[in-house]
Amino acid sequence: MKKTDWLKTWYHEIILIILLIGLLILKIPHLSLPYYGDEGFAFGPAVHLMFQNGPTMLPEGLDPEYSYGHPLLFHFLVASWMKIFGESIFVAKSFALTISVFFLISLFFIGRSVFNKDTGLLAVILLMSQPVFLAQASFVLPEILLAFFGIWTMYFFYTKKWLFFVAAGSLLVMTKESGLFLIFSLCIWNIIDIFIEKEENYSGRKFFLNFLVTLTPALVFGLFLIKQKLTYGWFFFPLRMNDLRLNQDSISHMLWNIRNIVFYTDGRNWLTIGLFISILFYYFFAKSSFKLCQWKLIWFSVIFTAVFLLISALNVVSNRYFLIIITIIILVTASILIQALQHNKLLLYPLMTILILTQVFYTLNRDRNGDDNLGYLDGVNVHLNAVRFMEHENLFDERIYAHFLMLINLNHPLSGYLSSGRVFTDLTGNYNDYVKYAVISSVELTPELDSIRHSQHLELMKRFENGNAWTEIYKNKLRTN
Numbered sequence: 001m002k003k004t005d006w007l008k009t010w011y012h013e014i015i016l017i018i019l020l021i022g023l024l025i026l027k028i029p030h031l032s033l034p035y036y037g038d039e040g041f042a043f044g045p046a047v048h049l050m051f052q053n054g055p056t057m058l059p060e061g062l063d064p065e066y067s068y069g070h071p072l073l074f075h076f077l078v079a080s081w082m083k084i085f086g087e088s089i090f091v092a093k094s095f096a097l098t099i100s101v102f103f104l105i106s107l108f109f110i111g112r113s114v115f116n117k118d119t120g121l122l123a124v125i126l127l128m129s130q131p132v133f134l135a136q137a138s139f140v141l142p143e144i145l146l147a148f149f150g151i152w153t154m155y156f157f158y159t160k161k162w163l164f165f166v167a168a169g170s171l172l173v174m175t176k177e178s179g180l181f182l183i184f185s186l187c188i189w190n191i192i193d194i195f196i197e198k199e200e201n202y203s204g205r206k207f208f209l210n211f212l213v214t215l216t217p218a219l220v221f222g223l224f225l226i227k228q229k230l231t232y233g234w235f236f237f238p239l240r241m242n243d244l245r246l247n248q249d250s251i252s253h254m255l256w257n258i259r260n261i262v263f264y265t266d267g268r269n270w271l272t273i274g275l276f277i278s279i280l281f282y283y284f285f286a287k288s289s290f291k292l293c294q295w296k297l298i299w300f301s302v303i304f305t306a307v308f309l310l311i312s313a314l315n316v317v318s319n320r321y322f323l324i325i326i327t328i329i330i331l332v333t334a335s336i337l338i339q340a341l342q343h344n345k346l347l348l349y350p351l352m353t354i355l356i357l358t359q360v361f362y363t364l365n366r367d368r369n370g371d372d373n374l375g376y377l378d379g380v381n382v383h384l385n386a387v388r389f390m391e392h393e394n395l396f397d398e399r400i401y402a403h404f405l406m407l408i409n410l411n412h413p414l415s416g417y418l419s420s421g422r423v424f425t426d427l428t429g430n431y432n433d434y435v436k437y438a439v440i441s442s443v444e445l446t447p448e449l450d451s452i453r454h455s456q457h458l459e460l461m462k463r464f465e466n467g468n469a470w471t472e473i474y475k476n477k478l479r480t481n
Contacts, residue, residue, distance in 0.1 A: 012117040016108055019128060020101055023137065027100075030138045031093040034416030036380050037371045038318075039140050040405060042066060043075070044092070045414040047140060050079040051087050057174065059228040069237030071224050073174040074142040089416045093138045100137035103148040104128065107327065110155045114297055115335045118342065122334040122352060123327075129359035130330075131266045131373035132323055139320075139371060146175045147324040150182055151331075153217075157186055158297055162213050169217030178321065180221060181311055185304040186214050189296075192303075196296070245314050254313040262309065262322050262329070266373065267362030274355045275333040281340035281347070290339060298335065301328045319372035369443050369469045378467035379443045383409055385464040386439060386471040387417040396424050399479075401431045402439040403449060406471075410439075433457070436479040441471040 035044035046066035053061065057076045061067075067075070081095040082088075104124050111120025127133050136144050149172035156165035172179035190210055225235045245251050263272045290298070308325050337355075341348035366375035387409055390400075402410060409417040410424040431438065431452050440453045452458070458474040 012108075012112075012121045015121060016105070016124060019124060020104060023101065023104070023128065023134075024097070026134070027097050027138045030377070031090045031097065033089075033093075033138075033377070033380050034384060034409070035089065035140065035414075036376055036383075037405065039371075040415040041408040041412070042068065043140050043142070044089070044416075045412060047075050047078040047082070047092055048087065048414050050075045051082045055079040055083065057224075059224070059231045064232060064237055067237075068240060069228065069232075069234075070142075070176060071174040071221065073171060074145055074176070077145075078140060092140050096136075096140055096144065097138050099148055100133075100144050103144055103151075106148060106151060107331065110151055111331055111334065114155070114158070114294060116338065116342075118338045119331070119335045122338060123331045125356055126271070126330045126334060126359055127327055129356060129363050130268075130323075130326060131363050131365075132320055132326065134363060135371055135373050135376055136320055136323060141320065141371070142176050143320045143323045146172065146179060147327050149175055150179065150324045151327065153179075153182060154186075154297070154300070157214070158293060158300075166213065166216045170220040173217045173221040174224065177221075178308070178312070178324075180218060181308045182304060182324075183214065183218050185300070185307045187211065188303055188307070189300050190214055193296070196292075240315070251313045254317065255309065258309050258312055258317060258322070261317075261319050262305075262325055265319065266365075267358050268326070270355065270358035271329065271333060274337065274351070275329065277351070278333055278337035278340055282336050285344060285347070286340045287343050288339070290335075294335070298332055301332050304328065319370065366467050369467075375467060375469070378469035379441075381466040382441065382464040382469045382471040383443070384417055385466075386441075386462075386473060388419060389462055389464070389473065390424070390437075390439070391419055391422075395437060396422060397426055398424075399426045399428065399434060399436040400424060400439060401428050401435040401437070401452075403441060403444040404429065405444055406439050406441060433476070433478055436476055437461070438474040438476070439471065440474070442469050443471075 034040070046062055049063075049066060050056070050061055050072070055061075055076045057072045059067070059069075059072070061072050062075060078092050078095050082091050085091045085094070104127065107127060108117075108120040108124050111117075111123045133144070149168055152168040153165060153172050156162075156168055169179075169183060173183065190207070194207065229235050245254060263269065305325050305328065308322075312321065333355075337348070337351065341351065363374070366373065366378060369375045369379035383406065386406070390410070400410070407427050407429060409415055411427055413421050413423065428435065438452065438458055440449050453472060453474065457476055457478050459477050460472060461475045462473045464471045
């Protein structure tokens with residue numbers, strides 16, 4: 001085989017390896033950063049506590065204050081990883097990065113297997129261009145693991161590898177409850193598939209068996225809920241149940257927000273436009289049609305997206321929750337675009353380039369400090385600098401007012417902000433004249449906090465700023481003069 005022939009055969013895999021190396025170069029420096037956001041007060045400390053108590057997937061493995069009633073596979077895996085490599089934030093985050101690498105490899109493999117190598121590679125590039133993926137790639141949070149098991153569950157379902165489907169689906173729902181949305185969507189698809197296949201040998205028995213296999217992961221999750229009920233007296237964490245939205249106005253408002261998150265935020269409006277343009281090109285330029293099995297996966301993606309969005313609207317959401325849906329939309333967009341123009345390179349390459357560049361542009365934008373974009377690095381930086389300054393000033397026993405995340409940073413060594421085991425002992429989330437110092441950050445700035453920082457009794461002591469994130473430390477002139 002000539003060298004050029006070898007390159008033509010394997011250039012997709014070579015580009016994939018280069019992309020993975022680039023991801024590691026970008027993200028390895030982030031593994032040593034403290035926990036941030038939900039990592040800091042929930043998942044981060046939780047995996048360390050499970051490490052100390054022993055890895056388990058049973059509900060009693062974590063106090064509900066840390067588990068929030070979630071299934072515990074993610075915590076179990078991270079704690080087990082630390083049992084092998086040692087307990088540290090770096091090691092915990094390295095698990096997340098490792099899963100992210102396997103996730104990208106899996107997306108390429110599934111895209112190649114169901115469609116072709118071009119589809120798999122384009123899907124990987126577009127996913128890597130998403131701010132939410134690049135941020136979450138080193139976060140000790142379950143969204144990437146959920147998406148990882150999700151795409152494998154879909155793949156095994158459509159390739160009819162039922163034993164692997166049950167295994168992947170069970171791991172999916174034991175990662176997070178929202179994995180059930182995929183299982184329920186597959187149940188809906190089972191009904192639709194009856195009319196698509198129109199098999200002459202179709203029988204009620206076959207339908208029942210298919211349905212039973214599809215529901216098996218949900219039955220596994222049901223066993224976890226029963227154990228949780230026996231342990232704590234409830235199936236779902238009561239505080240989370242209190243957040244449910246059950247009136248039409250609230251659901252409509254949340255659906256509007258979710259639509260913006262999935263289809264518009266961080267340049268995904270261009271991804272949405274790219275999807276519709278790809279569909280038009282498919283109908284006017286495609287020289288070959290999708291196979292039935294490929295169409296099934298595409299149409300199922302529509303059903304799954306609708307189900308996920310509708311059920312998500314009933315509860316509190318975060319942008320990162322929709323990583324699995326964003327991944328599915330990217331895979332569908334890549335498959336339709338490649339199928340439509342694979343014989344028209346003069347159109348395909350420019351459109352691919354434009355689509356990728358629009359996504360990369362928004363990846364470089366750090367105008368927010370949430371855990372769904374790289375702007376979180378600025379938030380971590382100003383929080384860390386503020387805590388170290390307060391340690392240097394020996395404010396450990398002073399009366400300090402702070403917002404929620406900063407209270408966690410100052411009082412929980414496991415969050416990674418404190419340079420020693422010593423914590424700040426007199427913290428409050430209620431501002432009054434007895435407060436001696438106040439710490440206010442742009443990360444959780446509200447009108448109430450903004451009003452407090454402009455109080456005539458507060459004098460700015462120190463300000464830390466990085467990008468568009470800032471943290472200010474004030475002293476109360478009534479107490480310090």
